[in-house]
Amino acid sequence: MVRTMDQPRTRLVSWISAFVCVALTFSGAVVAKARVAELADGGMVATRSSWASQVGADILSQGGNAVDAAVAVGFAMAVTYPSAGNLGGGGFMVIHLADGTVITNDHREKAPSAASRDMFLDENGDVIKELSLHSHLAAGVPGSVAGLLDVLEKHGTMTRAQIIQPAIDLAAKGIVLDRDMAEGFARRAEAFAKYPASAAVFTHDGKLYQIGDRWVQKDLAATLRRIKDKGRAGFYQGKTADLLVAEMQRGGGLISHQDLLDYRSVWREPIRGTYRGYEIISMPPPSSGGVLLVQMLNMLEAHDLAAMGYGSAQAIHTMIEAERRAYADRAQHLGDMDFYPVPIQQLIDKKYAKARFADFDPAKAGKSEDIESGQLAPESMETTHASVMDAQGNAVSYTTTLNLSYGSKIVVSGAGFLLNNEMDDFSAKENTANYYGVIGRQANAIEPGKRMLSSMTPTIVLKDGVPMLVTGSPGGSTIITTTMQVILNVIDHQMSLSDAVSSPRFHHQWVPDRVLVEPFALSPDTRKVLEAKGHKQLLDLGTRFSLGDANSVLRTDRGFEGMADPRNAGTAMGVFKSAP
Ligand code: GLY
Numbered sequence: 001m002v003r004t005m006d007q008p009r010t011r012l013v014s015w016i017s018a019f020v021c022v023a024l025t026f027s028g029a030v031v032a033k034a035r036v037a038e039l040a041d042g043g044m045v046a047t048r049s050s051w052a053s054q055v056g057a058d059i060l061s062q063g064g065n066a067v068d069a070a071v072a073v074g075f076a077m078a079v080t081y082p083s084a085g086n087l088g089g090g091g092f093m094v095i096h097l098a099d100g101t102v103i104t105n106d107h108r109e110k111a112p113s114a115a116s117r118d119m120f121l122d123e124n125g126d127v128i129k130e131l132s133l134h135s136h137l138a139a140g141v142p143g144s145v146a147g148l149l150d151v152l153e154k155h156g157t158m159t160r161a162q163i164i165q166p167a168i169d170l171a172a173k174g175i176v177l178d179r180d181m182a183e184g185f186a187r188r189a190e191a192f193a194k195y196p197a198s199a200a201v202f203t204h205d206g207k208l209y210q211i212g213d214r215w216v217q218k219d220l221a222a223t224l225r226r227i228k229d230k231g232r233a234g235f236y237q238g239k240t241a242d243l244l245v246a247e248m249q250r251g252g253g254l255i256s257h258q259d260l261l262d263y264r265s266v267w268r269e270p271i272r273g274t275y276r277g278y279e280i281i282s283m284p285p286p287s288s289g290g291v292l293l294v295q296m297l298n299m300l301e302a303h304d305l306a307a308m309g310y311g312s313a314q315a316i317h318t319m320i321e322a323e324r325r326a327y328a329d330r331a332q333h334l335g336d337m338d339f340y341p342v343p344i345q346q347l348i349d350k351k352y353a354k355a356r357f358a359d360f361d362p363a364k365a366g367k368s369e370d371i372e373s374g375q376l377a378p379e380s381m382e383t384t385h386a387s388v389m390d391a392q393g394n395a396v397s398y399t400t401t402l403n404l405s406y407g408s409k410i411v412v413s414g415a416g417f418l419l420n421n422e423m424d425d426f427s428a429k430e431n432t433a434n435y436y437g438v439i440g441r442q443a444n445a446i447e448p449g450k451r452m453l454s455s456m457t458p459t460i461v462l463k464d465g466v467p468m469l470v471t472g473s474p475g476g477s478t479i480i481t482t483t484m485q486v487i488l489n490v491i492d493h494q495m496s497l498s499d500a501v502s503s504p505r506f507h508h509q510w511v512p513d514r515v516l517v518e519p520f521a522l523s524p525d526t527r528k529v530l531e532a533k534g535h536k537q538l539l540d541l542g543t544r545f546s547l548g549d550a551n552s553v554l555r556t557d558r559g560f561e562g563m564a565d566p567r568n569a570g571t572a573m574g575v576f577k578s579a580p
Contacts (some may be wrong), residue, residue: 040562088142115254145227298352328368332441383403474549519541552565
């Protein structure tokens with residue numbers, strides 16, 4: 001049985017609210033969302049989209065495992081959360097199977113074969129930002145469909161039709177738009193208007209969609225049907241491929257039929273580390289996430305954050321300094337390891353962390369080189385994260401993205417899905433900041449067929465060899481520090497999942513040398529102490545931005561707790577082994 005996230009005070013209320021919520025969801029009315037953790041004993045799904053969480057929970061309650069649910073969530077989010085859920089983007093999945101196997105699937109986008117190192121530079125050698133963000137050239141070869149299908153085939157238990165049909169239904173029958181979606185479309189209306197196919201999807205004959213309107217995506221439903229019927233050939237060949245390549249030719253993009261045909265997801269060994277006796281399983285390159293996460297945790301392990309206390313100036317100072325050093329290493333060493341020899345073992349070695357942190361001064365802020373001063377991003381850093389656990393001991397941590405919100409804003413005409421603008425995650429020019437203000441060098445230079453460096457950090461934390469926490473986040477370069485803070489909140493500060501996910505966050509990334517600070521993350525006293533230590537740029541995000549969206553699942557003695565990050569409009573849905 002599936003229960004939605006409205007948190008009951010009693011079991012009776014729980015079931016009344018469960019039925020009310022499920023009924024409202026299917027009747028299309030807007031579901032009111034409580035901001036507390038959901039609890040269930042049969043499995044849990046936490047995503048940014050209530051429809052997608054519902055799909056995942058339905059799959060679990062039909063007997064599917066966490067892998068089936070995560071793949072179904074991936075396809076559903078391509079329909080119901082188009083700003084980051086996708087068919088035209090890429091993602092990473094970290095999987096823990098009940099038999100103890102851990103594996104990751106990399107379906108990151110690749111640079112098209114016609115891409116070249118300087119493709120985003122003008123004649124003076126300066127980066128033309130618009131090209132890597134808002135043009136057909138911004139799109140990497142999509143990987144999501146290949147990855148989701150490979151994962152399902154290898155570790156799922158249900159058929160492709162069972163897994164994709166819910167997404168087809170959502171696209172074909174439509175969903176009733178809530179405020180989150182309607183406002184999201186409205187905010188990007190100008191960008192969509194540049195592309196007729198985008199305007200056709202995200203406006204109603206040129207007029208803005210309103211809250212409560214039914215939103216039907218016929219072309220996307222047809223694309224999903226082709227994938228359901230033909231598998232990867234339904235996307236990388238035939239009509240979908242023809243439409244995508246025609247879109248490229250219309251807009252001067254580079255993705256060719258051969259690029260699509262050649263795309264393969266890659267099974268990679270996870271990054272593994274330990275932190276105070278817990279095992280950390282996360283994503284290897286082309287993500288920087290797992291390496292940096294483990295590196296930072298290694299640096300912090302020698303420091304008693306619990307004794308310092310959550311939110312204390314000393315704990316925050318120590319974390320900032322670990323972040324500063326790890327992100328400096330990111331710029332130099334991290335890239336697609338199929339193209340560049342990333343020194344992974346060294347970077348995640350505890351001895352290296354000790355040496356790297358040896359110059360840490362508990363009394364004084366370090367200094368980042370003044371290389372680039374990135375601006376605050378004017379647009380949200382979209383991406384999205386979903387966490388799933390089932391009662392058999394399978395766990396899936398899945399982060400997927402189009403890069404910026406709605407990617408390039410370009411819908412493939414006739415195919416109904418958005419193209420990513422992931423090429424901006426490459427280092428278009430050495431030491432020059434990308435959209436997220438992070439810099440890169442040769443390790444992340446553009447090369448044909450190479451995967452651009454990511455910060456996505458889908459992570460599973462094991463306790464005594466069993467999945468305890470599944471977490472991750474969107475947020476570009478801030479993904480890694482958000483993920484780390486959730487983990488520290490659970491392990492060091494012994495917070496409930498609710499508190500661990502909700503608590504205010506901060507972020508430092510070496511350059512620009514500033515700390516982004518969510519409201520209430522620093523008390524006035526804490527701020528003064530940090531400033532006295534030399535942290536001069538403590539930049540308040542106010543209500544303009546928040547850091548991350550860490551939809552997470554925690555296994556506790558009471559069952560699975562699911563928490564949709566209250567910063568956004570996600571939903572956690574639990575499944576019961578039997579009705580309570
Ligand atoms: N596009 C954001 C990331 O992959 O890090």
